[in-house]
Amino acid sequence: MQEFNKQLQEEIRSGIVIETDDVKVYNPTFLVKRADGRFRKILDCRMINAITRQKRFKMDGQEQLRHLIRQGDFAITIDLKDALHYIKFSHALRPFFGFSFLGDTYTQAGLPFGWHKSP
Template structure:
């Protein structure tokens, strides 16, 4: 998301540098179809305790999906930016661009607690839908729904869209799959409820394991970076 869009949507605000206690660098991460701007909050994250929590996702498909199900999926636009940050914390979420300083006033990508906070928010909606008998699998800002018939899926989809709008959540119309189907791509895996379950379950299991290995590697890289930072800090201390 460009800086202009951040300010126009209210996700960030221009603010004098003197009012910021922390100015973090910006990074751009390339994804399949776009580039995502991430605030490098390593210094801030070092002071944050992140609660332990579990994601839902592909590991739930094998439990909930039934042969012949009809599916649709919701993708939320700029998911984290739906969550406001308390004004007292803006000062820690500063960044600089083109000679101007800004602060995030919504949940930024790069904050260690962002996945936990947003997942807890979506869980509240998922709990409500499940109480109504809806089979739903939320994974951060991607949400999969499964229904036994096409008609039920169509009616459920209409109701879900209304619920999300009422909650102030904006759908990504380009990525959301609102027309019920029996073949759908979710979190990088092709789901086919007309096919046999064994092949689907094996693919889901493989994808889950790849995801776990990716997370383990990211954690190892974070630990290596923390170690390098400690070494740099010790070196600076020696130079003093």
């Protein structure tokens, strides 16, 4: 519970999560242990996924990339920690991304992982 509260407070400070009284759907939220031993806070979006239409798109993968690179090219990887959460979405959708913790109610202000409309 202490780790969950720590992550929640950081998300509030960052503007990723806001406290609210306007919640229409309460989604389960919990911690998952990552491979490196740290924890990630998860908002289970199965309920919101069930009531929103999914729009399919195809993202190019490694196979297409292989045809673009040449010997001598450089490549890097960037870990954009929480980058998805900083993408804001419609205020009208916020009540559907609610969750509660210790009697208080919150909602996502930015896109959550797990919602099928998130990139």
